[in-house]
Amino acid sequence: MEKEKKLRTVATIRARSFSVNLDEVELPSGRVTERIRVIHPDAAALVPILEDGRILFVKQFRYSIKEETLEIPAGKIDPGEDPEACIRREFKEETGYTVRNLELILKYVPAIGYSSEVLFIYKGTGIISQKGNLVSSDEISDLKILSFDDIRSYINKGIIKDGKTLIALYTLYCNCFKKDG
Amino acid sequence: MEKEKKLRTVATIRARSFSVNLDEVELPSGRVTERIRVIHPDAAALVPILEDGRILFVKQFRYSIKEETLEIPAGKIDPGEDPEACIRREFKEETGYTVRNLELILKYVPAIGYSSEVLFIYKGTGIISQKGNLVSSDEISDLKILSFDDIRSYINKGIIKDGKTLIALYTLYCNCFKKDG
Numbered sequence: 287m288e289k290e291k292k293l294r295t296v297a298t299i300r301a302r303s304f305s306v307n308l309d310e311v312e313l314p315s316g317r318v319t320e321r322i323r324v325i326h327p328d329a330a331a332l333v334p335i336l337e338d339g340r341i342l343f344v345k346q347f348r349y350s351i352k353e354e355t356l357e358i359p360a361g362k363i364d365p366g367e368d369p370e371a372c373i374r375r376e377f378k379e380e381t382g383y384t385v386r387n388l389e390l391i392l393k394y395v396p397a398i399g400y401s402s403e404v405l406f407i408y409k410g411t412g413i414i415s416q417k418g419n420l421v422s423s424d425e426i427s428d429l430k431i432l433s434f435d436d437i438r439s440y441i442n443k444g445i446i447k448d449g450k451t452l453i454a455l456y457t458l459y460c461n462c463f464k465k466d467g
Numbered sequence: 468m469e470k471e472k473k474l475r476t477v478a479t480i481r482a483r484s485f486s487v488n489l490d491e492v493e494l495p496s497g498r499v500t501e502r503i504r505v506i507h508p509d510a511a512a513l514v515p516i517l518e519d520g521r522i523l524f525v526k527q528f529r530y531s532i533k534e535e536t537l538e539i540p541a542g543k544i545d546p547g548e549d550p551e552a553c554i555r556r557e558f559k560e561e562t563g564y565t566v567r568n569l570e571l572i573l574k575y576v577p578a579i580g581y582s583s584e585v586l587f588i589y590k591g592t593g594i595i596s597q598k599g600n601l602v603s604s605d606e607i608s609d610l611k612i613l614s615f616d617d618i619r620s621y622i623n624k625g626i627i628k629d630g631k632t633l634i635a636l637y638t639l640y641c642n643c644f645k646k647d648g
Binding site for chain 1: 579581
């Protein structure tokens with residue numbers, strides 16, 4: 287395997303839960319170039335399937351694109367935490383609901399050009415409403431429950447534009463790559 | 468719409484084609500927190516469909532995850548360049564092939580938690596082999612042509628793990644959200 291060899295780290299930004307390096311690297315060709323590398327903890331996301339088959343989404347302002355978006359619940363895995371524990375915790379914080387049954391449906395790298403992040407996507411059933419459904423996160427502005435037809439329309443209109451949400455919905459609803467199916 | 472208000476930029480890294488800021492922001496709740504924001508140019512990717520229906524992939528070492536991956540060709544859009552021109556240029560650089568017909572199949576945000584990047588995914592037909600198929604990019608180690616069965620197997624084994632590649636293949640092959648289909 288050909289590798290890119292790190293020569294030095296030129297600059298670093300340290301944030302609370304991850305950091306970003308600008309590295310000078312040498313390619314196998316000998317050319318020296320630079321790489322941004324976001325050293326990101328792994329993350330977990332959940333497609334919460336309610337008893338009637340509809341999906342619970344969160345509305346959230348995203349500073350990255352300066353827009354409010356419609357996404358499945360997700361969050362960064364804390365040090366030492368396992369992905370399932372992470373998504374149970376994040377789901378409760380973001381929605382006030384809890385999830386009983388989790389099934390891992392995909393593990394992938396969202397931004398392979400510059401981030402080490404690996405994202406675990408779960409399908410969740412046994413979604414239990416807690417009293418009052420209190421959302422303890424101040425980053426979630428609202429919850430939204432969508433049917434398949436709503437989802438289809440929101441995808442085709444470009445309203446659902448978040449990568450993990452799209453890939454989770456495709457994997458769940460339209461997985462023509464699935465083994466034994 | 469509730470917004471996150473930028474108070475100040477705490478740190479910045481400037482790379483050749485994009486930059487990263489660590490910003491201090493105030494949430495609608497009044498809480499002050501921090502956001503990493505990768506200010507990334509938009510990007511374009513292509514699913515190159517050969518005449519026999521198989522797909523052309525690139526093999527590439529990814530510094531982000533320190534692994535060699537199998538991906539569809541893609542690249543960052545240069546300032547002033549349109550997405551179609553970008554993917555024609557990148558495709559030729561990365562594979563030595565050219566593409567005649569482009570159809571936009573998806574536009575999405577790959578890493579919404581920390582990056583402004585928007586990715587345009589095209590389906591490409593009329594793939595023409597140039598003499599010798601000279602790859603002018605020193606970041607591509609090999610080309611690989613895969614059938615649907617190969618792709619299915621590589622996805623199920625976790626060998627194809629790149630987000631844009633997965634979402635492109637799902638959109639192309641298994642799009643149960645498609646209008647009029």
